[in-house]
Amino acid sequence: MRLVRQSHSNTAKGVRSSAPKGARATLALLAATALATACSAPAAEDVNPAAGQQAAAELRQKQRAHAAAVKRWGLAKAPLPAPSAPAKKPHIDTRDGFEVDDHDGLPPVFTTIPTKDKVVFLTIDDGAEKDPAFLRMMSELKIPYTAFLSDYLVKEDYGYFKKMQAAGVSLNNHTLHHRFMPDLSYGAQKREICGMQDVIEKRYGTRPTLFRPPFGNYNEDTLRAARACGIKAVPLWNEEVFVDHWEYREWDRDLRPGDIVLSHFRGKEDWEGTMPDMVRRFLKLITDKGYAVARLEDYL
Structure with a gap:
């Protein structure tokens, strides 16, 4: 997942927040928790079990086809990659x-x-x-x-x-x-x-x-x-x-x-x-x- 460095503060430099101190602390905690959750979770495009299974199936098919070719052409061993x-x-x-x-x-x-x-x-x-x-x-x-x-x-x-x-x-x-x-x-x-x-x-x-x-x-x-x-x-x-x-x-x-x-x-x-x-x-x-x-x- 590509992370973009950015500020998550509610207070811009030189500008004080009008929210009470306790509220500001709660908001800061919620924002930090949300950021940590977002960074630790896989991107949506990375989670695709069907694609992974299809790739594995295709690899197995290629391996079987190559093994069959090795046998068909009378080789004692498969050529090294x-x-x-x-x-x-x-x-x-x-x-x-x-x-x-x-x-x-x-x-x-x-x-x-x-x-x-x-x-x-x-x-x-x-x-x-x-x-x-x-x-x-x-x-x-x-x-x-x-x-x-x-x-x-x-x-x-x-x-x-x-x-x-x-x-x-x-x-x-x-x-x-x-x-x-x-x-x-x-x-x-x-x-x-x-x-x-x-x-x-x-x-x-x-x-x-x-x-x-x-x-x-x-x-x-x-x-x-x-x-x-x-x-x-x-x-x-x-x-x-x-x-x-x-x-x-x-x-x-x-x-x-x-x-x-x-x-x-x-x-x-x-x-x-x-x-x-x-x-x-x-x-x-x-x-x-x-x-x-x-x-x-x-x-x-």
């Missing part, structure tokens, strides 16, 4: 060790986010497989992820990724044709990156600020071209998850807080399994190790 997004975004250094401002303001390249939160970030590249079951699984389990798309694959079904975007997934730049960028001139690299910016803006209404070079390979021209196309950051990855195994960048083959994990839009044509199979492997390992999946954009 991610903490709230940080109020202050972490400072990102480039993977090569130079500060962004020391390198002409080029977008930073990084494989992990500096955070103490026990979270990892799932990113999925290219757009070859368009499995409706994957969309349902990620939506029902409420697992955040970030997509990096290449037009030569996405254009087979722009609508699939529109559904993904409608579910809250950020659609980002992975070039038009997925070419090895260091082999290209600055102009050719710029056409690959800016061209994909144009496609995503036309098809999905937004112009990405995140870019991932194909194969994770880049040179200074790549970063200059990315900056010219409006890119603010270049996330790579520290681990890659497949349908049947994990691969690690670091020697100890382990997760760290803030690690970015890569996977691909792939199915049985390329893997011995499906995208939901990949997600199950991903969630099993990170949940067993006490990690939650957070949204990459919340930390950038």
Whole structure:
């Protein structure tokens, strides 16, 4: 309840009351009692048992739905909830060790986010497989992820990724044709990156600020071209998850807080399994190790 400080005296400064002394004392006591009662009583809008019961019922319903989704998608354990997004975004250094401002303001390249939160970030590249079951699984389990798309694959079904975007997934730049960028001139690299910016803006209404070079390979021209196309950051990855195994960048083959994990839009044509199979492997390992999946954009 919001209290407004105010005077409850019957006597204004410099003005004496004409009421008898005993009456004034009685009035003062009654006024004090009324004020105490008003301050201790809950506000009318705070007393709504029906609303509280409805909120509790809705929470129980969501919990039952999530438990049913965990069982339906074959998970041994429920994924851990991610903490709230940080109020202050972490400072990102480039993977090569130079500060962004020391390198002409080029977008930073990084494989992990500096955070103490026990979270990892799932990113999925290219757009070859368009499995409706994957969309349902990620939506029902409420697992955040970030997509990096290449037009030569996405254009087979722009609508699939529109559904993904409608579910809250950020659609980002992975070039038009997925070419090895260091082999290209600055102009050719710029056409690959800016061209994909144009496609995503036309098809999905937004112009990405995140870019991932194909194969994770880049040179200074790549970063200059990315900056010219409006890119603010270049996330790579520290681990890659497949349908049947994990691969690690670091020697100890382990997760760290803030690690970015890569996977691909792939199915049985390329893997011995499906995208939901990949997600199950991903969630099993990170949940067993006490990690939650957070949204990459919340930390950038």
